[in-house]
Amino acid sequence: MAELEPLIRLRKHRVDEKQKILSNLFRDYERLEEEKQKLETSLEKEYQIAQESGEPETVNYYMRYAKDVRERIENIEKGQKLLNTRIALAQDEVREAFSEMKKVEIIHERREEEERKEILKKEADIQDEQTLQRYTAELQSGESE
Numbered sequence: 045m046a047e048l049e050p051l052i053r054l055r056k057h058r059v060d061e062k063q064k065i066l067s068n069l070f071r072d073y074e075r076l077e078e079e080k081q082k083l084e085t086s087l088e089k090e091y092q093i094a095q096e097s098g099e100p101e102t103v104n105y106y107m108r109y110a111k112d113v114r115e116r117i118e119n120i121e122k123g124q125k126l127l128n129t130r131i132a133l134a135q136d137e138v139r140e141a142f143s144e145m146k147k148v149e150i151i152h153e154r155r156e157e158e159e160r161k162e163i164l165k166k167e168a169d170i171q172d173e174q175t176l177q178r179y180t181a182e183l184q185s186g187e188s189e
């Protein structure tokens with residue numbers, strides 16, 4: 045039987061690598077979400093300033109600023125949608141890699157259990173043989189007396 049430990053290590057490494065990729069995607073998504081929140085907060089603050097000022101120039105400035113910020117937020121949301129797709133694919137890859145690793149681990153465990161049972165059976169057979177030999181020897185020594 046082939047040794048499965050190297051294959052298990054390889055599969056575990058693949059799972060780890062795919063989890064790192066997934067983790068990076070989640071981190072990228074969070075970074076975009078933080079940036080989006082900052083822009084929305086900034087937009088609200090600038091709106092309050094424009095409202096309090098009441099000057100047409102400030103309101104005009106705010107309108108241009110708000111348009112630019114909304115475009116940036118829209119671009120961030122597009123990026124988040126793309127990341128959501130990539131995250132879903134990466135999650136599938138992690139699940140698949142983990143499943144493959146578990147299959148090999150289960151096969152390995154079953155093989156080890158079979159080997160353990162074989163060893164126990166051989167030991168029991170040896171003990172039975174020794175017991176039988178002792179019994180036969182006792183019978184023979186009892187007959188010769």
